Amino acid sequence: MLSKTSRYILVVSLLMLVIAACSDVSSALGQRYRGKTLDVVIMGIERANQVAFPVTYRTGGVKTPSRCDPADPNDSALDQPLTEETKHWEITPSSSELELVLLKLKVENHTATNAVVNIDERAAELRDFVQGKYFPINVNDTMVEVGEPENPYDERSMVFLWNKLSPTGEGRAVELRRGCGLEGWLLFEAPIDTKFREFKWVAGDSLTIDF
Secondary structure (H helix, E strand, O other), X not given: OOOHHHHHHHHHXXXXXXXXXXXXXXXXXXXXXXXXXXXXXXXXXXXXXXXXXXXXXXXXOOOOOOOOOOOOOOOHHHHOOOEEEEEEEEEOOOOOOEEEEEEEEEEEEOOOOEXXXXXXXXXXXXXXXOOOXXXXXXXXXXXXXXXXXXXXXXXXXXXXXOOEEOOOOOEEOEEEEOOEEEEEEEEEEEEOOOOEEEEEEOOOOOEEEEO
């Protein structure tokens, strides 16, 4: 039979293990990590077996340019009347053994006059404790159009980080002027309940965030 002291030590040890298991990334959340050019903040991390979201597509109309989001002089649709169309999309893992892992990130340029950030399948890495590496998923190739849900709360508004699409459908790197930034979700998939060791950002800079 365990003594009171032994039982106390056992309980404390178990609590420490539970806390460590529940907060394997909590120490990194909200912290600002600075590379040579970019600052990266992990604002949140979520796991899901499905993500449903609406997208409103707008063409034409008058766009108010800003320093961080200048007007595209090659966008001929700006002279056309404004039209809007909302579509509903869904993303699921490619296998029943996998789950979606979503990182909400903030990427900012506070150093260079202009930073070119190429956000594609090689823009970042999630690494686990057994040398597994997981790369971002191109949402444009993964999402499937679905009907409008009966319950609107089954969807959530989401902005995904990815290269801009040209009128021909080709990806174009994002240019961040000094003082400007991006905020949105980066999508991965990994085996269910994978524990992650670190996150590496390599688009326009190189920095590693330990979990």
